[in-house]
Amino acid sequence: MGDATMDSTEFSQPADGDARGRIEQLRDRMGDAIIGQRAVIDRLLIGLLANGNLLVEGLPGLAKTRAIKALARNMECDFSRIQFTPDLLPSDVTGTEVYFQGDTGGEFRFEAGPIFANLVLADEINRAPAKVQAALLEAMEERQVTVAGTTHKMEPLFMVMATQNPIEQEGTYPLPEAQMDRFLMHVNITYPPVEDEVEVIRLVRAEEIAAQAAADAPRAAPPAPIPQAAVFAARREIAALHVSPEMERYMADLVNATRVPEQFGDDLKRWIEVGASPRASLGLDKCARTHAWLAARDYVDPEDIRAVAPDVLRHRLGLTYEAQGEGVTPDAVVAEILRQVALP
Template identity: 80%
Template sequence: MADMTPLQQIDSLRARIGGSIIGQRDVIDRLLIGLLANGNLLIEGLPGLAKTRAIKALAKNLECDFSRIQFTPDLLPADVTGTEMYLQTPDGPSFQFQQGPIFANVVLADEINRAPAKVQAALLEAMEERQVTVAGTTHKMAPLFMVMATQNPIEQEGTYPLPEAQMDRFLMHVMITYPPLADEVEVIRLVRSEEQAATTDTSKAGAEKPAPIPQESVFAARREIAAIHTSDAIETYMATLVQATRTPGDFSTDLARWIEVGASPRASLALDRCARAHAWMKGRDYVDPEDIRAIAGDVFRHRLTLTYEAQGEGTSADAVVAEMLAQVALP
């Protein structure tokens, strides 16, 4: 690993995740972009589409502490952040902070929309400020910290929709769809081979596993990404895309009919961070318009509030983003 460049190490991480997840190459790339851009991801898809498996595959192949929080309606904020515990010690009674599962490098918030608003709000400070405050004391998160939340788009029983303020704090909203036929066949074969391997001597298999990708490779990659060149024209293009969500009538009558509330400045920042990470993963030292177009849907999908007219017509946020990309001139 020592003689590999950061890009080669991240490519190795991508290949390892791809060995556990058949197809879904775009999803794997979005997980890596989120990691490299130091952001949090919201991953949405129907049950059984390997949302949790993909996140676990990332954590397993990266040198990191991993925790999984199964969100349920009876969860309390302290179950996420931790709490002050009263302990009897040789020096007398004292209060000590017991860290919750949020104190990890990679945190899987499974079915986040099943938790009530208080618990969802408990994530806000950790996601945005990289710290939590309990009993008046602030506790910092690790330098490598990422929340990956999943939610089911069709089940409404016992769920609590995420408020716009929390949605906006996710760097990207990634959608997972059904795999094509060929990939589905490969999924069957992969799981069958894993079951067969589990019944054999695991001591030999464990010895053959490669060492996880070190955290330093992520930090080194982030330093290189920070130096990616972004021209004035590219910056204007990103800002114009965001502006198109706020003054849609200036760009298209359809956009004016579809968009109720536009994106916040976090969308501009997310476009910049994700586009630079995308360009770096492609081996370039500059941002190209295609980098922006490639990640625009994931950046805007959860930041647009559509009108009742758009919802009544069945117009999706992805269709609105496609119209925006068609109407805003390329630099």
């Protein structure tokens, strides 16, 4: 997805039925709060509109938390943040039955946990043990939580953004490959360019000045949040997007190449031990359609598929020990697959 966006003033007053205008407005507002991480904004929006969950990996300080907070602040939604730690319990995430004593007797009531929000930030998910990770991932997959035999449904608008730090391994519990597959995309965040970092310094300084000034003067009312109805309307439009049989076959061919790498060269045969599941094909379809919609097109072309392929595939590949020993990354494997599989 390109970095070019429409001027934010163009959508300052979008019509109630203009889903694209409202999503562009949301995109612009997030861009005002986050400098140098355009890819993160775009992937957050793709995850939101494709009704999926994201695993975001990057070093501390690269605006992972700020990104989802900017999304939540500009949307009509509930937001919760869960700091994953080794002593966290599954009930700390999902909620639990609590006994209440009243005048006429006692009863158990379900106290919902922080997972029952529209947008959930699962910070450092790999710091919690397997039981807690499983509780979160079950809620993500099933969109419901069962406690004491009673099922509690999640809200229709529900997305989890889980983060993990790639450099700290002590005291962590890596996610198993089967659980990684539950995430629609695995987004890698890198350092911003120097020019963008200068803008980050200026932005944070301006925010500090504004916060100090607010203590002496009333703060202006924030702009109206983007309604959830805009997201649901956008999803309906994305579902109706045209995907030709050639594009469907191209997506299936990319995923199939991870399962029969020997047919696509010696390098892929040496590098790939386990290929991607059918969830990868479904993820490519959802993300490619959303990418095309955000680009204001009503059809999917190969560039939409190629743009989202690294995020959809990188966490679904099992690399061999030989590849790991050679320092081959999942991104390098995906790039080779894109090079080897013929375009339609």
